[in-house]
Amino acid sequence: MPEIHAARRAQAQPKIAENGADAALITVPANVRYLTGLVSSNAAVLLPADGPAVLATDSRYAEAAVRDCPDVELLVERQIEPALAKLAAERGWRRLGFEAQDVTVERRDVLASLDDGPELMPIGRVVEELRMVKDEAEIDLLARACAITSEAFASVLAEVRPGRTERELAILLERTMVDLGAEAPAFDTIVASGHNGAIPHHSPGGRPFAAGDLITIDCGARFAGYHADMTRTVALGEPAGWQREIYELVAAAQRAGVAAAVPGAELAVVDATSRDMIAAAGHAEHFQHGLGHGVGLEVHEAPMIAAKRTGTLLDRVPVTVEPGIYLPGRGGVRIEDTLVVRAGTPAAEMLTTTTKDLLVL
Amino acid sequence: MPEIHAARRAQAQPKIAENGADAALITVPANVRYLTGLVSSNAAVLLPADGPAVLATDSRYAEAAVRDCPDVELLVERQIEPALAKLAAERGWRRLGFEAQDVTVERRDVLASLDDGPELMPIGRVVEELRMVKDEAEIDLLARACAITSEAFASVLAEVRPGRTERELAILLERTMVDLGAEAPAFDTIVASGHNGAIPHHSPGGRPFAAGDLITIDCGARFAGYHADMTRTVALGEPAGWQREIYELVAAAQRAGVAAAVPGAELAVVDATSRDMIAAAGHAEHFQHGLGHGVGLEVHEAPMIAAKRTGTLLDRVPVTVEPGIYLPGRGGVRIEDTLVVRAGTPAAEMLTTTTKDLLVL
Numbered sequence: 001m002p003e004i005h006a007a008r009r010a011q012a013q014p015k016i017a018e019n020g021a022d023a024a025l026i027t028v029p030a031n032v033r034y035l036t037g038l039v040s041s042n043a044a045v046l047l048p049a050d051g052p053a054v055l056a057t058d059s060r061y062a063e064a065a066v067r068d069c070p071d072v073e074l075l076v077e078r079q080i081e082p083a084l085a086k087l088a089a090e091r092g093w094r095r096l097g098f099e100a101q102d103v104t105v106e107r108r109d110v111l112a113s114l115d116d117g118p119e120l121m122p123i124g125r126v127v128e129e130l131r132m133v134k135d136e137a138e139i140d141l142l143a144r145a146c147a148i149t150s151e152a153f154a155s156v157l158a159e160v161r162p163g164r165t166e167r168e169l170a171i172l173l174e175r176t177m178v179d180l181g182a183e184a185p186a187f188d189t190i191v192a193s194g195h196n197g198a199i200p201h202h203s204p205g206g207r208p209f210a211a212g213d214l215i216t217i218d219c220g221a222r223f224a225g226y227h228a229d230m231t232r233t234v235a236l237g238e239p240a241g242w243q244r245e246i247y248e249l250v251a252a253a254q255r256a257g258v259a260a261a262v263p264g265a266e267l268a269v270v271d272a273t274s275r276d277m278i279a280a281a282g283h284a285e286h287f288q289h290g291l292g293h294g295v296g297l298e299v300h301e302a303p304m305i306a307a308k309r310t311g312t313l314l315d316r317v318p319v320t321v322e323p324g325i326y327l328p329g330r331g332g333v334r335i336e337d338t339l340v341v342r343a344g345t346p347a348a349e350m351l352t353t354t355t356k357d358l359l360v361l
Numbered sequence: 362m363p364e365i366h367a368a369r370r371a372q373a374q375p376k377i378a379e380n381g382a383d384a385a386l387i388t389v390p391a392n393v394r395y396l397t398g399l400v401s402s403n404a405a406v407l408l409p410a411d412g413p414a415v416l417a418t419d420s421r422y423a424e425a426a427v428r429d430c431p432d433v434e435l436l437v438e439r440q441i442e443p444a445l446a447k448l449a450a451e452r453g454w455r456r457l458g459f460e461a462q463d464v465t466v467e468r469r470d471v472l473a474s475l476d477d478g479p480e481l482m483p484i485g486r487v488v489e490e491l492r493m494v495k496d497e498a499e500i501d502l503l504a505r506a507c508a509i510t511s512e513a514f515a516s517v518l519a520e521v522r523p524g525r526t527e528r529e530l531a532i533l534l535e536r537t538m539v540d541l542g543a544e545a546p547a548f549d550t551i552v553a554s555g556h557n558g559a560i561p562h563h564s565p566g567g568r569p570f571a572a573g574d575l576i577t578i579d580c581g582a583r584f585a586g587y588h589a590d591m592t593r594t595v596a597l598g599e600p601a602g603w604q605r606e607i608y609e610l611v612a613a614a615q616r617a618g619v620a621a622a623v624p625g626a627e628l629a630v631v632d633a634t635s636r637d638m639i640a641a642a643g644h645a646e647h648f649q650h651g652l653g654h655g656v657g658l659e660v661h662e663a664p665m666i667a668a669k670r671t672g673t674l675l676d677r678v679p680v681t682v683e684p685g686i687y688l689p690g691r692g693g694v695r696i697e698d699t700l701v702v703r704a705g706t707p708a709a710e711m712l713t714t715t716t717k718d719l720l721v722l
């Protein structure tokens with residue numbers, strides 16, 4: 001659908017002008033995809049503040065670019081960034097914005113050393129800011145990614161039993177997502193059992209599940225480029241009092257966080273809504289990561305819902321809400337949904353639909 | 362084995378001094394792993410030209426760092442790069458080298474804006490150059506990755522039949538590698554059939570195999586961080602004359618390239634050995650990528666074997682040799698091995714052992 005990409009480029013162009021640039025060199029892969037539709041590990045867009053864009057990629061992706069991006073001028077080059085910078089200068093776009101969050105010092109130095117090259121200036125996160133608010137077609141793709149995730153989760157639950165290992169479950173879950181239509185897992189699946197549950201980003205290993213474990217499973221499918229992200233913690237055998245207690249606390253904090261995720265809510269306030277409940281129960285130091293993040297063409301994207309973030313949530317912004325409690329040496333609980341902040345509805349649109357009641361397996 | 366990492370750090374230190382720095386901030390993940398053993402997506406090493414190193418990571422990886430890197434000072438911080446830069450200044454290491462191939466302009470600007478921060482200078486690819494020559498323990502891990510790759514390839518061949526799709530075969534091959542002990546595929550598997558074989562980096566899709574296809578399969582297992590890389594092209598049904606012709610040409614060019622990969626050989630000469638044979642047969646424009654690359658903790662690392670590269674091969678350097686011929690609209694052939702350049706042996710040590718005779722399935 002080239003017209004969608006053309007509309008997105010038209011939205012970005014005034015921001016380029018506002019930043020004082022004549023054109024922007026867009027290199028973040030998700031931004032290139034967003035503006036052109038091209039999926040490539042080596043492509044860049046030269047987007048002037050006014051007028052048509054130029055897409056550059058190497059010969060490996062030339063055929064895909066011709067097919068997927070018929071409405072942009074195409075440059076097939078080995079060294080795409082210098083080629084576009086030279087072209088900018090030739091076209092009189094002397095002030096060239098670049099994405100300083102992506103371009104390395106080495107790559108910038110190459111551009112700065114070009115004869116008659118443009119003047120370089122950081123352009124900020126112009127495209128990331130546009131990407132934050134999704135259109136309904138994007139939300140549909142994300143919803144499909146989340147539906148695959150929930151379905152895969154349900155189908156592997158029977159395999160959560162004593163003796164199975166974290167890694168076995170992670171592999172099974174990832175394969176099931178692909179079998180259900182995911183193009184790939186959205187990120188490396190986390191399965192953290194027993195004391196490993198105290199490590200928020202535990203890499204699943206050979207530890208076999210045992211009765212008495214809490215098991216945290218953080219997974220997501222990628223569908224048409226969009227990333228689902230969901231976490232559930234389940235109990236193997238009847239949970240101990242402390243396990244049920246932290247579970248119910250995290251579940252309540254998660255519900256409160258979801259309820260607070262409305263258009264206009266300040267990011268820091270949404271974070272505090274969950275965090276304060278956890279802190280009030282004496283677990284402030286056991287919840288050290290942010291409450292959530294945007295999801296879309298990247299698994300972590302704007303907005304970040306965290307204590308020191310400024311800014312507010314907007315209509316049609318998909319985010320995660322994922323409080324946790326991690327008790328070193330003992331275990332942990334995290335509960336995470338992907339949902340869409342919506343104006344005019346009583347609550348956010350929940351995309352991950354697996355129950356948040358504590359499942360005792 | 363902390364002593365291995367300590368020895369590697371000791372090897373890097375004189376290079377830091379030679380570059381005129383008091384210390385280096387190492388941020389390339391594979392370099393951090395090489396120097397400390399820590400596997401992390403957010404870690405950095407402050408390595409002085411003389412004296413003990415400091416490893417920084419965030420709380421997610423603190424436990425792993427304590428376990429895997431008992432011999433280095435550990436700093437657990439959210440913002441690891443500013444923390445290490447400040448520490449460098451405090452310790453009187455005023456000239457701080459950094460990896461300009463990795464650090465973005467944005468991250469560099471954060472370091473440059475620190476009060477009383479160190480003076481920043483690009484340090485070059487000091488650690489990448491050390492990583493090029495492997496020790497025998499590394500070669501053993503790479504050999505295991507290659508053995509898994511060859512075994513998985515053999516076990517999926519029976520599934521290369523009419524009606525099966527590229528994507529089905531790619532998924533099956535990746536799953537088989539994991540089932541055989543790979544921690545993950547080393548990269549996204551390429552399966553390019555029929556006319557798709559003309560696209561060197563084709564993304565496997567829904568095209569069903571058909572009699573008369575050449576099918577190029579580029580795959581590799583990752584084992585303990587080391588990346589195998591192997592490509593074979595097979596024929597489905599009796600190959601046409603042109604198919605057999607380009608196959609035999611690529612196979613001969615590949616043999617010649619492997620034979621040329623000896624210690625002391627110039628990279629550009631090794632590339633030319635294969636390339637000239639393909640060009641002499643009139644296919645110069647049908648082989649546009651480099652002949653090969655180093656493999657190790659990254660799937661593409663130094664040295665690059667390509668036309669304009671300077672430098673020579675050394676003893677104990679694992680590389681790929683992978684010529685190809687790509688005929689737009691028709692199809693292609695690529696044959697690739699991972700092998701170790703060895704001094705004093707009649708030939709390179711071949712790590713990928715799948716036959717290079719044309720398999721007719």
